[in-house]
Amino acid sequence: MPDARAPRLEVQGLTRAFGGRPVVDGVSFSVAPGQVTCLLGPSGCGKSTTLRMIAGVERLEAGTVRIDGVAMAGPGLHLPPEKRGVGLMFQDFALFPHLTVAGNVAFGLGGDKAARARRVDELLERVNLTGFGPKHPHQLSGGEQQRVALARALAPRPGVMLMDEPFSGLDNRLRDGIRDVTLDILKEEGAGVVLVTHEPDEAMRMADEIALMRGGRIVQKGAPYNVYNAPVDKAAAAFFSDVNVIRGMSRGALTETAFGAFLTPGHADGAAVEIVIRPQHLKIDFDRGGRGPLPTPQDGMAARGEVVRARYLGRESLVEFRMDFDGSRLTASVPGVFLPGPGTAFWLMIRRDKCFVFGAGKPA
Numbered sequence: 001m002p003d004a005r006a007p008r009l010e011v012q013g014l015t016r017a018f019g020g021r022p023v024v025d026g027v028s029f030s031v032a033p034g035q036v037t038c039l040l041g042p043s044g045c046g047k048s049t050t051l052r053m054i055a056g057v058e059r060l061e062a063g064t065v066r067i068d069g070v071a072m073a074g075p076g077l078h079l080p081p082e083k084r085g086v087g088l089m090f091q092d093f094a095l096f097p098h099l100t101v102a103g104n105v106a107f108g109l110g111g112d113k114a115a116r117a118r119r120v121d122e123l124l125e126r127v128n129l130t131g132f133g134p135k136h137p138h139q140l141s142g143g144e145q146q147r148v149a150l151a152r153a154l155a156p157r158p159g160v161m162l163m164d165e166p167f168s169g170l171d172n173r174l175r176d177g178i179r180d181v182t183l184d185i186l187k188e189e190g191a192g193v194v195l196v197t198h199e200p201d202e203a204m205r206m207a208d209e210i211a212l213m214r215g216g217r218i219v220q221k222g223a224p225y226n227v228y229n230a231p232v233d234k235a236a237a238a239f240f241s242d243v244n245v246i247r248g249m250s251r252g253a254l255t256e257t258a259f260g261a262f263l264t265p266g267h268a269d270g271a272a273v274e275i276v277i278r279p280q281h282l283k284i285d286f287d288r289g290g291r292g293p294l295p296t297p298q299d300g301m302a303a304r305g306e307v308v309r310a311r312y313l314g315r316e317s318l319v320e321f322r323m324d325f326d327g328s329r330l331t332a333s334v335p336g337v338f339l340p341g342p343g344t345a346f347w348l349m350i351r352r353d354k355c356f357v358f359g360a361g362k363p364a
């Protein structure tokens, strides 16, 4: 019996260049049964090429791909996509227009007619499309077509499901529901899933593990909570939200700023450091006749700034300040509606437990 914990997919050192330019450069990760790994990163970072090499539609130059312990690609080895036992779901999911819904779902299925029909019915029920079998794709909404595509990809019970921006063609209202249905079914089926996306929200919502990619490499890998709350560098932090940056210089493992001193161990004396904080972790307080709140160990000292502009975004308001100490801009996010007028004075503090300290030399 196969080991239920053995990885469904193991990718080692995947490498590929186009025109002499490395596009995927030593990518390694593995995916357990029922696990969703999101390859997340900006356009052009090599996510799709990685997925295509795993699928077998692109050749790799170095590295190995193993599915359920069996080598699919490696030095001198390249199994075609149909021999890999992978399910594919791409943005332009391209149902076969001339086939019915049932015909689409049954497309990759072997076995006798009755067994195929049973599997098609079972899957259509799972994706809430019972009774849609005789229809044709053009009679379906975008969300329904997406669910047919999911059923079609799952029909042969692939050990590994590869999805490239599968939800990006759907409007926002549909997307959340379909993501949840998809996730439930994939977990039940026990497939290992690799999902490519450039949207951090989607990765946070779907992933058990996020592999953050940049320039053809995985720069950070971990549970969404860890990647969000312990980014490896400023760019990793900034990929998930706007960030504020306060610059300073480390001396004796401390960096003095207008917000008080920050511990900056590991940075040499004289090294430029950047203290990075997300807008929701700035605290703001009212001006009390030219004074702000008293310093606290948790939040350090308050620094004064004036509102440049405030915008309401639905769940939160974003307020941009010009800081007195150096004229720099900082942005705070406040839940709900908070729209102070330009020029209003406030005092800002920084939640020490939520700030990240990086050397200023790292890539932006």
Ligand SMILES: Nc1ncnc2c1ncn2[C@@H]1O[C@H](COP(=O)(O)OP(=O)(O)OP(=O)(O)O)[C@@H](O)[C@H]1O
Binding pocket: 018, 019, 023, 041, 042, 043, 044, 045, 046, 047, 048, 049, 050, 198
């Ligand atoms: N067949 C190809 N020939 C030449 N260059 C290619 C080829 N396929 C991809 N590239 C280049 O490789 C780089 C990575 O492409 P890839 O599609 O993997 O990125 P991505 O992270 O998935 O981006 P996107 O989200 O925009 O699809 C891009 O610069 C792209 O132009």
